[in-house]
Amino acid sequence: MRKEYNVxxxxxxxxxxxxxxxALVRGTPEESYIVLHAYGEVLNMENSGTRFEIELENDVHFKYMFMVLGPCIRGFSSCRPVxxxxxxxxxxxxxxxxxVGISMDSNNQVYPLAYAIVNNETDRAWKWFMSNLKCAIGEPPNLVFVSDRAVSIGNVIRAVFPTAFHELCTYHLENNNISNFKDNTIVGMFKDAARAFRMSEF
Structure with a gap:
């Protein structure tokens, strides 16, 4: 105001x-919640096969929302099962x-798959997310999930995807090594082992 209008x-x-x-230009957050169902319907019309789910609390208040686009579901079959x-x-x-749930395509690029808005990272929220994800993509053979050390995620993967593998993110493990050992040699050995692509290298 001071620069443009000298006020x-x-x-x-x-x-x-x-x-x-x-609010005049974009609307209010409260108004956006009202049109969520319509937004989901339009997404499905424009992207066939889209899975868009909303869960309400007491049939009135927004609680959870899940979304995976139809083209992302179809494209995932060409990605690594990770x-x-x-x-x-x-x-x-x-x-x-x-x-969020993302994958990697054959060109090592990030492939967005699914996301949800929930109240917090709890067992119930993760189970709702994983159950909807399973309805969208099924349970591909040799499916691998990678996560941090959150106990909720591990519990839910075992319950919803019993045949899938669950691995921990090397970034978090590396940080644990740094904080626990404070030894560059051990951290270097861990990095080499984590990045080995063959059993002989490992």
Whole structure:
């Protein structure tokens, strides 16, 4: 305001004006929850085979949302049967956690597969995510999940994907080695072993 219009206003006045302008242009977060079901229907119309699920609390309030696009489901059959899962805390007014499942394509590029918005990384939330993921992709042979050491993820994978393998992310294991041993030789040996592609190299 000062640069463009040469008007001095306080932060307390500028912030509500900014929020009002955003709401006029983009709508409010509350309004976006109302159109979630319609958004899911449009996604499915434009991307056949899409799985879009919403769970409500007391049939009124938003609780969970899961989404995997139809083209991503079909393309996953050409990827390695490896799914990396993790959760990320959301910032902003409504908080929550985004659970994601990604894969790697044959060109070693990140392949987005599925995501969900849940209240927190709990056994129940992960089970809901994994159950919807299983409905979308089935249970391919030799499927491998990679995650951090979260106990919830391991428990749910064993319950929902009993024939799948569950491995730990080498990044987290490497950090554990660094903090526990503080020895570059041991950390170097771990890195070499983790990056070995053949049994003889390992």
């Amino acid at each position: 001095n206003i306080s932060y307390d006045k500028a912030w509500p004006a900014r929020e009002t302008a955003y 799914i990396i899962v993790d959760g990320s805390h959301l910032k902003g007014k409504y908080k929550g956690t985004m659970l």
